[in-house]
Amino acid sequence: MELEMFSFIEEVLNQLDGMKINLDIASRELEHFFEEMLENNNEGYLNINSRVKSKQSLKEKMLRYDYYTEYKTPEVMFNRLSDLIGIRLECRFVGDEAVIYKLLRKQFTIPSEEYHGFYSPESNKHIFLELASKQPKSQKNGMKMYRIDGKYIFDDKCYNFEVQIKSLVNIFWSEIEHKVIYKNYNYIIADRFYKDIMSSIKNSLTTIDQQLLLISNQFDRRQSKSKSGRKIQIEQLLSKALYDLFAHKIKESIGILVDFRKSCDTIVKYVFRDALSDDEVLYNATMTSVFSRLNEIENKEVDFTSQILFKRECQVEDAFSYKLVNFIRTIINDEFQWNIFFRILFEVEPECNAGDLENFVAFYKSRFYSGVNLRSLEKRLAKKKPYGLWMNY
DSSP states (O other), X not given: OOOHHHHHHHHHHHHHHHHHHHHHHHHHHHHHHHHHHHTTTOTTEEEEEEEEOOHHHHHHHHHHTTHHHHOSSHHHHHHHOTTSEEEXXXXXXXXXHHHHHHHHHHHEEEEOSSSTTEEEETTOTTEEEEOSSOSSEEOTTSOEEEEEEEEEEETTEEEEEEEEEEEHHHHHHHHHHIIIIITOOSOOTTHHHHHHHHHHHHHHHHHHHHHHHHHHHHSOHHHHTXXXXXXXXXXXXXXXXXXXXXXXXXXXXXXXXXXXXXXXXHHHXXXXXXXXXXXXXXXXXXXXXXXXXXXXXXXXOOOSSSOOOOSSOOOOOSHHHHHHHHHHHHHTTTSHHHHHXXXXXXXXXXXXXXXXXXXXXXHHHHHHOSSOOHHHHHHHHHHOOTTXXXXXX
């Protein structure tokens, strides 16, 4: 005979299925509302993400917090569940979180007659935020976060949602903490130790955030107001992060430090090749993926004394690309600076080595190749000068 709790859970999940269409529509409308409010009113705002709680996530939450004993009916549970829809407002620095929260308080000024402590904005009387409680709120892990309960009246029904305000540093840390600690159900010996380490990492990231803010404030204010200016600053910071990460690994591998800063600058520009448009969503997604990749590399051993090997031949279609690929493959294990450049590039990029090289050559050709004299190119390639082709552009 099945446990009664699972019958209740199944009933809740079936009801969630029935609400899915309305929840998806409500989620998109909320995202559009907050994006429109913030994109022209806050310099630190970067991006917005929304999600509807999945069946798997809801089932885990019900079992973790014994919702099946606390709530008698699915209707009551959905009325009390605060994060059926999640809205995440992403910003640059930790200090920007408070600025965005103050902006929300400034916009949501009309008190609700039905929901105590909730307020709506002038522009939309169907969206409410709970602004009576103190923010930021303390979490179980001891950290603080701006987490605001909300209600959205849609199709004559009230749907609960939650707004989180997070800086890039806090997004990066919380994603790792969520997977390593919160949703890691493996039995970990010295679990307290891992939690202390995560807390220490959080403190270090907060310090880095403050340092980056100081650096950012030193840049020209007029440049900071433009999207291109902000992107240049972030690319410079990413280049330094890349250099610091691999400088440590080179020192571990060969015992000395070498200067490869130009390589890092070029690699960062290359990695962001698809995000140089005004598409903020694509740019921020690329940056988040780069942070995640750097975190993976941090725990990986990289041998700078071994040869770079290719598992297959590179597939190119024109003479320019063919000559460039052959040149690179000829010198990649003979010239140490070239070896460093492509070893780092192959670590950061997701393809196999041959695929990464094909992509890089295609990028290089599209950026610089216009009626190149191949004989002249052959002479330049024959000199085998590291950095001679693209590092000085």
